[in-house]
Amino acid sequence: MMIDTWFGDPESPNLGFLHLPDDRRAVGGVVICAPLGYDQVLGYRALRFVGQELAARGVAALRFDYVGEGDAAGQSGSAHSPELWMSSIARAAAYLREAGVENIALLSLGAGALIANEAALTVDATALALWDPELSGRRFLRRQRSLFELTVGDHGGPNDPNALLSLTLHPEAAAWLRAREVTADALPVGIDTLIVGRRANDESPATLALRSTLPARAEYRSVTGQEELLEAPSSLAVLPEETIAGMADWLRERFPAASVPLTPTVTDRAVVGEAPDGTPVVERLLRVGPDELFVIETSREGDTDSGVVVLQPGAAEHRVGPGRFQVLAARELAERGYRTIRFDRRVTGDTTEVRPGEPSLLFTEEWVDDTDQLVAGLGLTADVAHAGLCAGGWVAARMAERRAARLTVLFSPNYFKTAALRAGEYSVLTQEERNGTRRFSGLKRRVRGILPGWAWPVLSKLQLFHDPAVLLEASTRRESSTVALLLTPHDRENFEAHRGPDAVARLQGKGADIRVTNYPFGDHSLFGEDVRAAMLGDLLALVEETLPRAAAVTAGSRA
Amino acid sequence: MSMIDTVVRVLDTHGKLTTPAGSLAPDADLYAAGMTSHASVNVMLAVEDAFDIEFPDELLTKSTFCSIGAICSAVEGLLEAAA
Numbered sequence: 001m002m003i004d005t006w007f008g009d010p011e012s013p014n015l016g017f018l019h020l021p022d023d024r025r026a027v028g029g030v031v032i033c034a035p036l037g038y039d040q041v042l043g044y045r046a047l048r049f050v051g052q053e054l055a056a057r058g059v060a061a062l063r064f065d066y067v068g069e070g071d072a073a074g075q076s077g078s079a080h081s082p083e084l085w086m087s088s089i090a091r092a093a094a095y096l097r098e099a100g101v102e103n104i105a106l107l108s109l110g111a112g113a114l115i116a117n118e119a120a121l122t123v124d125a126t127a128l129a130l131w132d133p134e135l136s137g138r139r140f141l142r143r144q145r146s147l148f149e150l151t152v153g154d155h156g157g158p159n160d161p162n163a164l165l166s167l168t169l170h171p172e173a174a175a176w177l178r179a180r181e182v183t184a185d186a187l188p189v190g191i192d193t194l195i196v197g198r199r200a201n202d203e204s205p206a207t208l209a210l211r212s213t214l215p216a217r218a219e220y221r222s223v224t225g226q227e228e229l230l231e232a233p234s235s236l237a238v239l240p241e242e243t244i245a246g247m248a249d250w251l252r253e254r255f256p257a258a259s260v261p262l263t264p265t266v267t268d269r270a271v272v273g274e275a276p277d278g279t280p281v282v283e284r285l286l287r288v289g290p291d292e293l294f295v296i297e298t299s300r301e302g303d304t305d306s307g308v309v310v311l312q313p314g315a316a317e318h319r320v321g322p323g324r325f326q327v328l329a330a331r332e333l334a335e336r337g338y339r340t341i342r343f344d345r346r347v348t349g350d351t352t353e354v355r356p357g358e359p360s361l362l363f364t365e366e367w368v369d370d371t372d373q374l375v376a377g378l379g380l381t382a383d384v385a386h387a388g389l390c391a392g393g394w395v396a397a398r399m400a401e402r403r404a405a406r407l408t409v410l411f412s413p414n415y416f417k418t419a420a421l422r423a424g425e426y427s428v429l430t431q432e433e434r435n436g437t438r439r440f441s442g443l444k445r446r447v448r449g450i451l452p453g454w455a456w457p458v459l460s461k462l463q464l465f466h467d468p469a470v471l472l473e474a475s476t477r478r479e480s481s482t483v484a485l486l487l488t489p490h491d492r493e494n495f496e497a498h499r500g501p502d503a504v505a506r507l508q509g510k511g512a513d514i515r516v517t518n519y520p521f522g523d524h525s526l527f528g529e530d531v532r533a534a535m536l537g538d539l540l541a542l543v544e545e546t547l548p549r550a551a552a553v554t555a556g557s558r559a
Numbered sequence: 560m561s562m563i564d565t566v567v568r569v570l571d572t573h574g575k576l577t578t579p580a581g582s583l584a585p586d587a588d589l590y591a592a593g594m595t596s597h598a599s600v601n602v603m604l605a606v607e608d609a610f611d612i613e614f615p616d617e618l619l620t621k622s623t624f625c626s627i628g629a630i631c632s633a634v635e636g637l638l639e640a641a642a
């Protein structure tokens with residue numbers, strides 16, 4: 001079983017997910033220390049699976065967002081980030097102890113090792129497991145910097161020489177990380193330690209040095225399969241089940257045989273900010289509908305009559321890394337008098353248990369059903385906006401076929417059919433694209449260029465081609481409905497290749513309020529901080545233009 | 560071991576190529592041969608370890624790692640600058 005709860009300091013709460021054995025008794029507890037950077041995005045479901053596996057062995061496990069990351073309170077990029085990472089781990093350990101856990105272990109992934117290795121002694125841990133650890137903070141920063149340059153750097157934005165992939169770091173926090181290393185000398189003394197490194201690094205100087213001088217209570221295991229988890233698109237990631245089972249077994253053996261009953265505190269409401277007039281901004285944790293979708297609702301305390309904005313991430317991701325734009329948008333909108341909803345669709349984040357081999361649901365009808373289930377379950381009515389990145393934007397647009405919305409915002413849209421894919425089909429298409437074995441793509445590209453204007457809408461309606469007019473038709477059908485497309489240069493190119501400007505002109509000719517914003521820089525996934533900030537600003541402006549604020553805010557601004 | 564042999568060995572370990580690096584021409588496109596951005600960063604870090612060098616920011620571009628020849632050329636430049 002899994003419990004969603006806020007914990008820690010009420011002034012800056014952490015969001016946590018507690019995995020418990022079904023009988024609510026445990027032999028020990030594991031604090032799962034998340035990685036930093038893009039590993040945090042790609043490793044999210046894998047760490048949930050670690051929690052499940054530990055609970056199945058009679059061990060409690062707590063996953064959480066560090067303060068300033070994911071859904072936790074606070075801003076990223078603080079000079080105090082290292083203290084916040086460390087104190088978040090200490091709070092997680094304290095939460096488990098208050099629930100009744102007697103023995104605590106830490107498990108980290110990636111750069112989480114640089115933090116967990118420091119924190120192990122301060123939280124009096126019994127054991128420490130470092131999964132695919134980053135052995136050098138300096139090297140971690142170089143890796144993230146290089147990844148940013150190689151994946152985002154050529155998208156023409158303002159050049160930030162310190163930009164990292166999926167991570168905002170204050171120079172002081174970067175300096176702290178740069179000075180951290182996992183070496184034999186730096187391992188915590190007197191604690192059983194398991195290091196699970198990737199086979200490809202066996203011959204690296206840092207790994208050779210570590211392995212040749214391991215202290216008595218430390219063990220090193222070399223494994224394969226990490227690249228398939230952490231270096232593949234989320235739709236193609238493969239869970240290294242054997243590695244996870246091995247770590248869970250090792251941790252279980254570090255605890256006594258007898259279990260103790262646990263009585264965890266569950267807190268489903270937290271204050272995460274303050275509106276300009278001093279009204280608290282609160283977030284409530286909810287489970288909605290038959291699939292128990294994990295939902296976070298944000299509003300000013302007491303506001304119940306405002307417009308509602310439903311936010312969705314791209315790909316199969318949730319709200320760490322670039323996906324945190326949803327958290328920032330939710331809190332900013334709440335401060336301005338709007339209610340916002342962010343949630344995990346099936347097979348993402350904290351909705352639905354992780355099952356090895358589960359298919360990706362990108363661009364499937366299941367995710368439209370999830371959003372419909374959410375809207376119905378929360379009783380949302382007319383004054384609703386749907387906004388999402390890429391696949392999330394596709395779901396937002398598809399929702400118009402089912403329910404009215406005042407505003408639909410598509411960040412970086414690139415899929416313009418209404419026909420949904422089958423579960424797992426997107427992964428197959430992505431793999432074919434990578435292998436260069438996708439059928440008809442070259443032919444379609446050639447035909448697309450020469451197709452006469454009259455034939456385009458006909459073939460598009462048959463879903464043979466992507467056509468923005470087909471996807472957006474339902475969203476623009478109703479009066480008082482606004483649709484906004486926010487396009488990075490690459491998405492604009494794709495939009496134009498699919499005759500997007502013609503589609504927009506056709507829909508506008510029928511009276512549709514449809515707007516297209518082209519950004520001169522930025523990457524599709526919004527790794528670039530500047531394009532993310534620009535789109536967030538435009539979302540706020542669109543919501544303010546189209547949705548009613550809470551009456552209390554409107555009355556306040558008139559006074 | 561020659562520079563090219565070292566680079567080939569690094570590519571075989573970290574490059575995620577669909578064919579052995581040794582079978583590729585020096586100017587063959589490594590990205591077309593299956594190397595991803597993530598893999599190219601792993602290659603970069605392993606090359607740095609092997610030659611005890613560090614690629615400066617201006618060389619962190621796809622073109623630096625696009626072929627065996629391009630990697631060797633960048634390494635030669637860095638070794639010469641350090642000499």
